[in-house]
Amino acid sequence: xxxxxxxxxxxxxxxxxxxxxxxxxxxxxxxxxxxxxxxxxxxxxxxxxxxxxxxxxxxxxxxxxxxxxxxxxxxxxxxxxxxxxxxxxxxxxxxxxxxxxxxxxxxxxxxxxxxxxxxxxxxxxxxxxxxxxxxxxxxxxxxxxxxxxxxxxxxxxxxxxxxxxxxxxxxxxxxxxxxxxxxxxxxxxxxxxxxxxxxxxxxxxxxxxxxxxxxxxxxxxxxxxxxxxxxxxxxxxxxxxxxxxxxxxxxxxxxxxxxxxxxxxxxxxxxxxxxxxxxxxxxxxxxxxxxxxxxxxxxxxxxxxxxxxxxxxxxxxxxxxxxxxxx
Amino acid sequence: xxxxxxxxxxxxxxxxxxxxxxxxxxxxxxxxxxxxxxxxxxxxxxxxxxxxxxxxxxxxxxxxxxxxxxxxxxxxxxxxxxxxxxxxxxxxxxxxxxxxxxxxxxxxxxxxxxxxxxxxxxxxxxxxxxxxxxxxxxxxxxxxxxxxxxxxxxxxxxxxxxxxxxxxxxxxxxxxxxxxxxxxxxxxxxxxxxxxxxxxxxxxxxxxxxxxxxxxxxxxxxxxxxxx
Numbered sequence: 001x002x003x004x005x006x007x008x009x010x011x012x013x014x015x016x017x018x019x020x021x022x023x024x025x026x027x028x029x030x031x032x033x034x035x036x037x038x039x040x041x042x043x044x045x046x047x048x049x050x051x052x053x054x055x056x057x058x059x060x061x062x063x064x065x066x067x068x069x070x071x072x073x074x075x076x077x078x079x080x081x082x083x084x085x086x087x088x089x090x091x092x093x094x095x096x097x098x099x100x101x102x103x104x105x106x107x108x109x110x111x112x113x114x115x116x117x118x119x120x121x122x123x124x125x126x127x128x129x130x131x132x133x134x135x136x137x138x139x140x141x142x143x144x145x146x147x148x149x150x151x152x153x154x155x156x157x158x159x160x161x162x163x164x165x166x167x168x169x170x171x172x173x174x175x176x177x178x179x180x181x182x183x184x185x186x187x188x189x190x191x192x193x194x195x196x197x198x199x200x201x202x203x204x205x206x207x208x209x210x211x212x213x214x215x216x217x218x219x220x221x222x223x224x225x226x227x228x229x230x231x232x233x234x235x236x237x238x239x240x241x242x243x244x245x246x247x248x249x250x251x252x253x254x255x256x257x258x259x260x261x262x263x264x265x266x267x268x269x270x271x272x273x274x275x276x277x278x279x280x281x282x283x284x285x286x287x288x289x290x291x292x293x294x295x296x297x298x299x300x301x302x303x304x305x306x307x308x309x310x311x312x313x314x315x316x317x318x319x320x321x322x323x324x325x326x327x
Numbered sequence: 328x329x330x331x332x333x334x335x336x337x338x339x340x341x342x343x344x345x346x347x348x349x350x351x352x353x354x355x356x357x358x359x360x361x362x363x364x365x366x367x368x369x370x371x372x373x374x375x376x377x378x379x380x381x382x383x384x385x386x387x388x389x390x391x392x393x394x395x396x397x398x399x400x401x402x403x404x405x406x407x408x409x410x411x412x413x414x415x416x417x418x419x420x421x422x423x424x425x426x427x428x429x430x431x432x433x434x435x436x437x438x439x440x441x442x443x444x445x446x447x448x449x450x451x452x453x454x455x456x457x458x459x460x461x462x463x464x465x466x467x468x469x470x471x472x473x474x475x476x477x478x479x480x481x482x483x484x485x486x487x488x489x490x491x492x493x494x495x496x497x498x499x500x501x502x503x504x505x506x507x508x509x510x511x512x513x514x515x516x517x518x519x520x521x522x523x524x525x526x527x528x529x530x531x532x533x534x535x536x537x538x539x540x541x542x543x544x545x546x547x548x549x550x551x552x553x554x555x
C-alpha cells in the first residue's frame with residue numbers, strides 16, 4: 001500500500017495528503033464549472049466579469065485550505081481516537097511540540113498564497129481601471145479616450161457616438177440618485193440607461209451628505225461625497241436590468257434610496273437619450289452648467305444649488321446663518 | 328428543590344428572558360405609524376380617488392411635540408384635516424390629488440425637482456395654469472415637493488410670495504389664507520408600500536436642512552399604502 005512505509009507502518013501524512021488532493025481537485029472543479037458562472041456580480045460588464053473571475057480564483061485557492069483543515073480534523077478524530085483499538089497514548093516531548101518540516105512548509109505555502117493574491121489583486125485593479133471602484137477626482141487608471149470625453153463634457157462640447165466613452169454624472173441627494181448626461185445637452189433624469197459595449201465614465205458626487213453609488217450588477221461602487229468628483233469606470237457587455245442602491249447609511253429614507261437601471265442597445269439608448277433630452281429641455285435650461293461638483297448656497301433651509309461666486313463651503317455657521325434652529 | 332425542579336426553573340426563567348428581549352426588539356423595530364393610516368379605499372372599485380393635502384409652514388399646537396415644524400396634513404374622506412402622512416389607496420386607480428401649499432419658497436437645491444414627472448400627461452395645474460416645469464430661481468421659488476421616487480412622481484410645490492401679509496401661521500390652514508393650489512392626477516401601481524418625501528431640505532435649522540421634520544416620519548415624508 002502506497003501509504004505504508006518500508007516497515008509496513010501507516011504513513012498518516014501521505015494518506016491525508018492523498019485524500020486532501022483528491023477532494024480539493026474535485027471541489028475546485030465542481031466550484032469552477034458549476035458555481036463559478038453564477039457567482040456575483042454576474043457578467044453584465046467587463047468589470048463584473050473580471051471581479052467574478054477574481055472571486056472564483058480566491059475561492060479556488062481557499063477551498064483546498066478549508067478542505068485541508070477538515071481532512072486533518074476528520075482524520076485525527078477518526079484514526080487517532082483514544083477509543084480506537086491499537087492507538088497509542090499521546091505522548092509529550094519535543095515531537096509533540098514542534099515539527100520543523102511542517103512549520104517550514106506551512107509558512108512557505110501561506111506566504112506564496114498571500115503574495116500571489118496581493119499581486120493578482122493589484123494586477124486586477126490596474127488592468128480594469130480601478131475595477132469598478134471610485135478612483136477619486138484624478139483617476140490613476142483610465143481607459144483609452146476617457147480623459148478626452150471628460151474634458152469635452154466639462155467644456156460643454158461633448159457628444160457621444162457608439163464605440164466612444166460615455167460620461168454619466170451620478171448625483172446623490174437625500175434620498176435619491178439622479179443622473180446627468182453631458183453628451184446630450186446636460187439633461188438630468190432619475191433613470192439610468194446605458195448603451196451596451198460602451199466604456200462608461202461615472203462621475204459621482206453628492207449635494208448633501210455622503211452617499212455611495214452601488215450598481216451591483218455593473219460591479220461599480222463609488223462613494224458620493226459633497227464637493228468631490230469620484231470617478232469610476234466600467235464597460236458594459238450585455239443588455240439587461242440592474243439595481244442601484246445607496247450603500248452608505250445616509251438618513252431616514254436610506255433604505256428607499258434605490259432605483260433600477262438598464263443596459264440597452266446603442267440604438268435604443270440613442271432613442272431614449274434623444275427623447276428625454278427633448279422632453280426635459282425646458283427644465284434642463286434651468287439647471288446649472290454641467291460641472292463636476294455643485295456647491296449649494298449655504299443659507300439653511302431650501303439652500304439653492306447654484307454657485308453664485310460668493311459661495312462658501314458648508315459650515316454650521318454659514319448653514320444656519322442668522323436663522324434660529326427649530327425646536 | 329429537586330434537580331428536575333431546579334432545571335425547570337432555570338429553563339422557565341430563560342424562556343421568559345428571551346421573550347422579553349424579543350418583545351423589546353419587536354417593539355423597537357415596529358414603532359407604528361405616526362398619525363395612523365388614512366383610508367381612501369372605501370369608494371367604488373375602479374373609480375378615481377380624490378386626495379386633498381396641505382403643506383403648512385408650522386404644524387402648530389395640538390399636533391404633537393414639534394409645533395414649529397413644517398408638515399403635511401391630509402383631509403380624510405369625511406372632510407377632517409388630520410396629521411398623517413400614510414395614506415391607503417386602491418391599486419391601479421387614478422388619484423386626483425390637490426395640494427394646498429401655504430409655505431413660502433426658495434431656489435431648489437437641485438432644480439431637477441422643478442420638473443413635473445410621473446403624472447398623467449406629465450403636467451400639473453398651478454392655480455389653474457398647466458405647468459410642466461417650474462424654474463425655482465425665479466418668482467416665488469419652490470417651498471416643497473411631493474415626490475414618490477419609486478413611481479417617478481415629482482411635483483414642485485411653488486411657494487407663496489415671501490412678502491405675503493396673509494400667510495397662515497399654523498395648521499390646519501383655511502383657504503382664506505394665501506396659498507397656491509396644485510392639482511394633478513396619477514395612477515397607483517400594484518399593491519405595496521411606496522415611500523414619498525419632500526425634496527426641499529426644509530428642516531429649518533437642521534444640518535443641510537434635512538433633519539427634524541425631514542427625518543421624522545409624519546411630517547415631510549410618508550407612505551402610499553397601496554392595496555388590492
